[in-house]
Amino acid sequence: MSTPRDTADQDRVLIFDTTLRDGEQSPGATMTHAEKLEIAQLLDEMGVDIIEAGFPIASEGDFEAVRAIADLAQQASICGLARANPTDIDRAWEAVRPARRPRIHTFIGTSPLHREITKLSQDAMVARIHDTVTHARNLCEDVQWSPMDATRTERDYLCRVVETAIKAGATTINIPDTVGYTYPRESAEIIAMLRERVPGADEVIFATHCHNDLGMATANALAAVEAGARQVECTINGLGERAGNTALEEVVMALKVRNDILPWRTRVDSRKITNISRLVAAVSGFPVQFNKAVVGKNAFAHESGIHQDGMLKNAETFEIMRPEDVGLTATNLVMGKHSGRAALRAKLSELGYELGDNQLKDVFVRFKALADRKKEVYDDDLIALMQDSAAQAADDHLELRRLRVICGTDGPQEAELSLRIDAQDRSIDATGDGPVDATFNAIRMLFPHDAKLELYQVHAVTGGTDAQATVSVRLEQDGRVYSGQSSDTDTVVASAKAYINALNRLVTAQTRGNAGALINKVG
Numbered sequence: 001m002s003t004p005r006d007t008a009d010q011d012r013v014l015i016f017d018t019t020l021r022d023g024e025q026s027p028g029a030t031m032t033h034a035e036k037l038e039i040a041q042l043l044d045e046m047g048v049d050i051i052e053a054g055f056p057i058a059s060e061g062d063f064e065a066v067r068a069i070a071d072l073a074q075q076a077s078i079c080g081l082a083r084a085n086p087t088d089i090d091r092a093w094e095a096v097r098p099a100r101r102p103r104i105h106t107f108i109g110t111s112p113l114h115r116e117i118t119k120l121s122q123d124a125m126v127a128r129i130h131d132t133v134t135h136a137r138n139l140c141e142d143v144q145w146s147p148m149d150a151t152r153t154e155r156d157y158l159c160r161v162v163e164t165a166i167k168a169g170a171t172t173i174n175i176p177d178t179v180g181y182t183y184p185r186e187s188a189e190i191i192a193m194l195r196e197r198v199p200g201a202d203e204v205i206f207a208t209h210c211h212n213d214l215g216m217a218t219a220n221a222l223a224a225v226e227a228g229a230r231q232v233e234c235t236i237n238g239l240g241e242r243a244g245n246t247a248l249e250e251v252v253m254a255l256k257v258r259n260d261i262l263p264w265r266t267r268v269d270s271r272k273i274t275n276i277s278r279l280v281a282a283v284s285g286f287p288v289q290f291n292k293a294v295v296g297k298n299a300f301a302h303e304s305g306i307h308q309d310g311m312l313k314n315a316e317t318f319e320i321m322r323p324e325d326v327g328l329t330a331t332n333l334v335m336g337k338h339s340g341r342a343a344l345r346a347k348l349s350e351l352g353y354e355l356g357d358n359q360l361k362d363v364f365v366r367f368k369a370l371a372d373r374k375k376e377v378y379d380d381d382l383i384a385l386m387q388d389s390a391a392q393a394a395d396d397h398l399e400l401r402r403l404r405v406i407c408g409t410d411g412p413q414e415a416e417l418s419l420r421i422d423a424q425d426r427s428i429d430a431t432g433d434g435p436v437d438a439t440f441n442a443i444r445m446l447f448p449h450d451a452k453l454e455l456y457q458v459h460a461v462t463g464g465t466d467a468q469a470t471v472s473v474r475l476e477q478d479g480r481v482y483s484g485q486s487s488d489t490d491t492v493v494a495s496a497k498a499y500i501n502a503l504n505r506l507v508t509a510q511t512r513g514n515a516g517a518l519i520n521k522v523g
């Protein structure tokens with residue numbers, strides 16, 4: 001069996017994607033089983049080397065997802081996370097075992113702050129690392145070990161724990177900057193120090209895992225690569241707790257565009273980046289900021305006259321990478337109500353969506369409905385429509401059947417709402433302070449719940465008064481966050497559908513017993 005370790009060569013950097021584990025830990029980014037599989041499939045297809053598919057002990061849902069991803073992956077190693085105890089490690093092994101290339105990733109917090117929490121002396125922790133890595137290695141030949149909060153761990157002790165893990169059989173040593181505290185020079189120094197001082201360092205791959213609290217996650221990761229790290233841990237769109245993780249698209253494109261000074265390559269097909277970025281944004285409910293590097297809506301937009309003029313003469317004047325290198329189609333051909341099914345299929349394929357006949361049939365109906373309400377349908381409208389379809393699941397408990405709102409300057413607004421709740425239609429009238437408030441009140445009356453509305457956000461997909469609105473909603477219950485998103489030319493309808501979408505996720509998580517996923521919070 002070949003592991004990434006066998007295939008790694010000195011000019012190759014392995015890409016370890018943790019969107020489905022560290023990314024999914026962002027409050028509200030919880031994904032459904034089907035969504036996780038769809039993302040894993042794309043990661044595998046685009047050439048990611050290792051997919052960290054989840055934290056199997058965290059919940060039954062996490063376990064099932066990791067196991068299903070282990071079954072489906074063709075190329076990538078499938079990794080499951082485990083704390084430093086045999087129960088976690090056994091559970092992770094059970095989940096990743098069916099994979100062509102299984103990997104166990106086990107970790108323990110090694111900094112003084114973490115040692116205080118686990119109440120382990122330095123010696124006791126070394127013994128625990130030895131035992132748990134040995135246990136993992138007896139199960140699986142590919143074992144990754146991480147000293148959590150490595151960048152705030154005393155350097156001598158860091159060398160000691162890394163040496164222990166290597167001796168016990170770890171094949172990859174990951175150095176996490178768990179709280180996004182390090183700085184590029186320091187990030188490089190730590191890797192260089194470990195490679196120089198730790199016996200057996202030549203036998204393993206060093207990985208870098210950075211968080212973005214000070215906005216330096218990508219810079220820190222690349223500095224670690226310069227110092228000899230050969231695995232970068234990252235997420236799509238930089239998704240992750242707090243300020244997120246190193247963004248996969250930034251690392252891949254930096255290595256490609258600046259190959260003159262960063263002479264390392266990855267196996268990732270960068271043309272698939274835009275597509276997966278959109279999927280992750282849609283299913284996580286975390287829209288990509290407009291000016292986000294590589295995948296932001298404005299990353300290739302040129303507004304100012306000087307820039308536009310330069311671009312027309314020679315695109316290289318203001319563009320260091322071509323839109324098509326990240327899978328962004330150069331055209332924005334307008335579709336309308338006379339566009340046929342073949343044109344829609346071709347357009348969607350250009351945007352990175354390959355649909356089967358049945359799926360195309362459904363999407364075509366929704367496209368026609370949109371084109372009836374909106375004269376010109378732009379790329380962004382179609383992307384919103386596809387994201388809306390992705391957000392609906394076949395096993396949804398609640399469905400919007402009808403909504404009518406009565407607005408006026410003189411009085412409370414009124415919403416007449418019908419919902420289908422577990423195959424039963426129910427209707428109610430409610431009032432509120434504005435049409436959205438009245439609609440949300442009606443939903444709460446028809447489907448009482450304790451979840452609190454944490455976020456309500458609207459943005460226009462395109463320009464014009466007939467533009468679609470994309471609404472994001474975040475609900476919180478018992479410390480867990482559920483997000484929903486929807487788009488419609490009617491902002492109130494989009495709001496109702498986004499709220500219902502978040503409720504569906506809440507109900508699904510509760511039915512699947514995912515409530516235990518809170519233990520997932522590991523940095």
Ligand code: KIV
Binds near residue numbers: 176177
């Ligand atoms: O940030 C971190 O320390 C982690 C570890 C579990 C690797 O995500």
Ligand code: ZN
Binds near residue numbers: 022178209211522
């Ligand atoms: Zn992390």
